[in-house]
Amino acid sequence: MVTLAEVAQHAGVSASTVSYVLSGKRSISGATRQRVEQSIRELGYHPNAGARALASSKSNIIALMIPLRTDMYVPVMMEIAIAVATTARTHGYDVLLLTGEEGPDAVRRVTGSGLADAMILMDVQLDDERLPLLRGTDQPSVLIGLPADTTGLTCVDLDFKATGALCVEHLAMLGHRDIAVIGEAPAVYERHTGFAERTLDGLRLRSQELGMRLLHRPCEGGYDAMAVTLARVLDERPGTTGFVVQNESAVEPLLALLRQQGRAVPEDVSVVAVCPDQVAVQASVRLTSVSIPAQEMGRHAVEQLVAKLDGRGSDEVVLIAPELTIRASTGPAPSTTHH
Amino acid sequence: MVTLAEVAQHAGVSASTVSYVLSGKRSISGATRQRVEQSIRELGYHPNAGARALASSKSNIIALMIPLRTDMYVPVMMEIAIAVATTARTHGYDVLLLTGEEGPDAVRRVTGSGLADAMILMDVQLDDERLPLLRGTDQPSVLIGLPADTTGLTCVDLDFKATGALCVEHLAMLGHRDIAVIGEAPAVYERHTGFAERTLDGLRLRSQELGMRLLHRPCEGGYDAMAVTLARVLDERPGTTGFVVQNESAVEPLLALLRQQGRAVPEDVSVVAVCPDQVAVQASVRLTSVSIPAQEMGRHAVEQLVAKLDGRGSDEVVLIAPELTIRASTGPAPSTTHH
DNA sequence: AATCGGAGTCGAAGCGCTTCGACAACCTAT
DNA sequence: ATAGGTTGTCGAAGCGCTTCGACTCCGATT
Numbered sequence: 001m002v003t004l005a006e007v008a009q010h011a012g013v014s015a016s017t018v019s020y021v022l023s024g025k026r027s028i029s030g031a032t033r034q035r036v037e038q039s040i041r042e043l044g045y046h047p048n049a050g051a052r053a054l055a056s057s058k059s060n061i062i063a064l065m066i067p068l069r070t071d072m073y074v075p076v077m078m079e080i081a082i083a084v085a086t087t088a089r090t091h092g093y094d095v096l097l098l099t100g101e102e103g104p105d106a107v108r109r110v111t112g113s114g115l116a117d118a119m120i121l122m123d124v125q126l127d128d129e130r131l132p133l134l135r136g137t138d139q140p141s142v143l144i145g146l147p148a149d150t151t152g153l154t155c156v157d158l159d160f161k162a163t164g165a166l167c168v169e170h171l172a173m174l175g176h177r178d179i180a181v182i183g184e185a186p187a188v189y190e191r192h193t194g195f196a197e198r199t200l201d202g203l204r205l206r207s208q209e210l211g212m213r214l215l216h217r218p219c220e221g222g223y224d225a226m227a228v229t230l231a232r233v234l235d236e237r238p239g240t241t242g243f244v245v246q247n248e249s250a251v252e253p254l255l256a257l258l259r260q261q262g263r264a265v266p267e268d269v270s271v272v273a274v275c276p277d278q279v280a281v282q283a284s285v286r287l288t289s290v291s292i293p294a295q296e297m298g299r300h301a302v303e304q305l306v307a308k309l310d311g312r313g314s315d316e317v318v319l320i321a322p323e324l325t326i327r328a329s330t331g332p333a334p335s336t337t338h339h
Numbered sequence: 340m341v342t343l344a345e346v347a348q349h350a351g352v353s354a355s356t357v358s359y360v361l362s363g364k365r366s367i368s369g370a371t372r373q374r375v376e377q378s379i380r381e382l383g384y385h386p387n388a389g390a391r392a393l394a395s396s397k398s399n400i401i402a403l404m405i406p407l408r409t410d411m412y413v414p415v416m417m418e419i420a421i422a423v424a425t426t427a428r429t430h431g432y433d434v435l436l437l438t439g440e441e442g443p444d445a446v447r448r449v450t451g452s453g454l455a456d457a458m459i460l461m462d463v464q465l466d467d468e469r470l471p472l473l474r475g476t477d478q479p480s481v482l483i484g485l486p487a488d489t490t491g492l493t494c495v496d497l498d499f500k501a502t503g504a505l506c507v508e509h510l511a512m513l514g515h516r517d518i519a520v521i522g523e524a525p526a527v528y529e530r531h532t533g534f535a536e537r538t539l540d541g542l543r544l545r546s547q548e549l550g551m552r553l554l555h556r557p558c559e560g561g562y563d564a565m566a567v568t569l570a571r572v573l574d575e576r577p578g579t580t581g582f583v584v585q586n587e588s589a590v591e592p593l594l595a596l597l598r599q600q601g602r603a604v605p606e607d608v609s610v611v612a613v614c615p616d617q618v619a620v621q622a623s624v625r626l627t628s629v630s631i632p633a634q635e636m637g638r639h640a641v642e643q644l645v646a647k648l649d650g651r652g653s654d655e656v657v658l659i660a661p662e663l664t665i666r667a668s669t670g671p672a673p674s675t676t677h678h
Numbered sequence: 679a680a681t682c683g684g685a686g687t688c689g690a691a692g693c694g695c696t697t698c699g700a701c702a703a704c705c706t707a708t
Numbered sequence: 709a710t711a712g713g714t715t716g717t718c719g720a721a722g723c724g725c726t727t728c729g730a731c732t733c734c735g736a737t738t
Contacts, residue, residue, distance in 0.1 A: 003725085004724060004726095013687075013688085014688045015688090015689090016690095016725095019727080020686090020726095023727095025726090026686075026727095027685060029687090032687080045451075047452060047725075048452060048725070049389075049398070049452040050388075050398060050453060051723070051724035052725055053693095054694065054726090055724075055725040055726040056693085056725075056727090057726095059388070059389060064436065074414045074417050075413045075414065075417075082407065085437070086407070089438075089440070089441065094435055094437070095436045096400075096433055096435055096436070097424050097433075099424045099425050099428075101428065109385065111385075112384075114387050114388055114389060115388040221621055222621035223621065223622065252623075253621075253623060255595075256595055256598075256623050282560055282588055284595050340694095342694055342695085353717070355697075355719075356716085358695070359696095359716090359717085365716075366714095367717085368715080386695075387693085392723095393694080393724065394697080394722080395695075395696055395697090395723085396696095
């Protein structure tokens, strides 16, 4: 293991000079710098992370808490995690992966031990028990997701309320009047995960404004659950011509079931999904969808965090504007003219 | 920030005593231990990670390198990552998330800086460029996946060769003779990712032994790609009655296409999938499948690694035996009696 | 010519912890 | 009673780095 001192000796300078070459915190003459850099290369020197952390009280690590549950939006979570990791690296940070398992204790542990300089929390509940801890520490943090009370917190999320509105508007424009919303699993609503309820708010509000009828049904993923849900929906509202689906694992089952019942998409029924683009294009009917910008969310979160760590940046809520991509699953409502 | 020294003072003992209470490396009287523990609790002390790492040259961190690509098996990767993180915690380790982006440099960086005590690599290519580095360092590591040459390495993986064999045997037992294999995307084979080729080996070998005809076709995920692939397969081998699918995102499209062509599953055609159980049960036909034991792989990997770190354990290849779960997508071959 | 200030470098003092050797106090076997 | 071994505790020496103050040049300012 090569140390700073060895590099210094090899280059014929003092240890502090090497340190300043590395950090750039004091000016160094070109000649010295080159000699030091040369020695670093020749010896294959890597600064020791622990020593650095101890001396500077900065670990250059960002903690990322991901949910333990893998019951929803797994690809999205993964994409965010990867975006966080790669973006963090471009700013010189590494990422520590924490699962929800430890709960709030993880926050205490990481904050207390100086393991990480900052945290990113995913899967935030409306009334998350980790929030008081975050407010009580001076360690910067960013939430991906929106809790009920955002005072003193920095949050990044898709604007799900606008997302809901956007879906409704699109269907309204096509002449649909009776809309069914296939939501996340009931557990997600019981857990009071913000995004599901905010989407619903957006859907309800805008559909009311536009004079549309909306029926919301939570739905576990999978074929069987979707079959039951669909049957109930069509029983209660036979005139339903538009669907908004916010559950990745209900999308394909819904399409299969509609096909099976002789309802053509988009001729008889229109389907709008809220899902990653990849899911939308891989479906058996290319789906009109509002994409979940996982990468962008991860990137934004890191950039907010780095800004805070650099003393710039402040507490603010960044809501990413939703974008609707029209594909092959939506079209004019049938018999619009009969009204 | 509370320090060891403050705890020591509060408890009326020396710093080293507190350290020994924490580590248990020397015996401490019950009275002293309790007094120290009391002080720790009262002051809310958390050992500083950097100082610890510096003094002990152990960071208690395991690095996990996940692939940057999110083109395949995302849920599996995620599940493994989560299993790794939670298992690591039970052994007192945290997990550092590295993406493939940095490539071999990440190995150098982490090894050189002492950031992590050990590494777990996922998505190992047959001839992975990170392997020489691993062999050249004394830092313990475990691969999830199997490279071509495993000397000096510890690997954990599903026994994909046995998996292939198992799929074929099941179909053979049901009387199928013409089998088509819907494989991973062509890129996966070009990349020489071990598991895809090993599965194929198992399939080929066993089908030959059992006198079956096998047709293998790589396939991008998604509906359109699957449609093209299926058409080709049925054109070339109209008598195909059994499918083995090793591509999550081809499963549902295949089922939909077969249904659409009036081929009933499992009456006319049997389908065996190699995929996580969750995918198998959520499909429109509950799939007979060999499950990918993501959790178990993650857990195993960590346990191997911890064994190495503790001086126990050695280089060995752990292949997890595949398990076939029979569900609703396989049945006797049609017109078996006509032969 | 005397003074000032910036650029470039060094030495030394920690950062908070682990760990080794030393040592006192006690217990056991002779 | 004495040598020998345990057990429990302490002091001190680092671990490899950052950072602060101090110092030396040297060109620029009056």
